[in-house]
Amino acid sequence: MTSSTYKLTYFTVMALGEPIRWLLSYGGLQFQDIRLCHEEWEAQKNKSPFGALPLLEIDGKVMHQSVAICRYLGAVVGLSGKNxxxxxxxxxxxxxxxxxxxxxxxxxxxxxxxxxxxxxxxxxxxxxxxxxxxxxxxxxxxxxxxxxxxx
The missing domain is CATH 1.20.1050.10 (Glutathione S-transferase Yfyf (Class Pi); Chain A, domain 2)
Incomplete structure (x- = not known):
């Protein structure tokens, strides 16, 4: 079984990216933590699904919306509800x-x-x-x- 590769892209602040980092760390999931300044983001913005961060790439699939990402990761690391x-x-x-x-x-x-x-x-x-x-x-x-x- 191969493990997934995770790449989190967010700004140099904690804010919406931090709960994602916590969940990845809690689950022991290795991830690339890419922190962009606003100028770097402006150059890449048009390539993202809705022109916003954070983005989480899992095995090449790009996910967006911080709460949806957290819900997904919560399930992956065993923190979601049982029903x-x-x-x-x-x-x-x-x-x-x-x-x-x-x-x-x-x-x-x-x-x-x-x-x-x-x-x-x-x-x-x-x-x-x-x-x-x-x-x-x-x-x-x-x-x-x-x-x-x-x-």
């Missing part, structure tokens, strides 16, 4: 984290001098982030956020 309900519970957590990330990203994209940015910062720090973190903490009260096991 549709358990996968649904994992998806709830993943999508909730994505919602929080989107709210933070919206703030980060506003100009520094924007009054809206200042107001959004206060709302994030005093309302949004505590709201999400309190709920995640409640979900993890027994040690895991889904299914009572690492997932």
């Amino acid at each position: 549709a309900w358990e996968n649904f519970e994992i998806d709830i957590v993943v999508d909730s984290i994505s919602d929080l990330r989107t709210k933070i990203a919206t703030y980060n994209k506003l100009p520094n001098s924007s009054q809206t940015r200042a107001q959004l910062r206060l709302a994030l720090l005093n309302e949004t982030i505590p709201f999400y973190l309190n709920r995640f903490e409640k979900m993890a009260s027994e040690g895991y956020v889904a299914n009572g096991k690492l997932s």
Whole structure:
């Protein structure tokens, strides 16, 4: 049996590429970790499926969409649910984290001098982030956020 070859392409920051790196590392899957600066990416962007990163190439097949990649790798390394309900519970957590990330990203994209940015910062720090973190903490009260096991 031959093992697959993995090649992750992402920017020089952690962000959306980091959960993919964690899953590959957790599973002991050797991978080429290609980190591009924005200028390097701009030169290659039109060759990708939707002009976005991260990309994970597995045995020459190019995958995109970070959450879909993580779901796939979760199954490969044994971290997915054992049935549709358990996968649904994992998806709830993943999508909730994505919602929080989107709210933070919206703030980060506003100009520094924007009054809206200042107001959004206060709302994030005093309302949004505590709201999400309190709920995640409640979900993890027994040690895991889904299914009572690492997932």
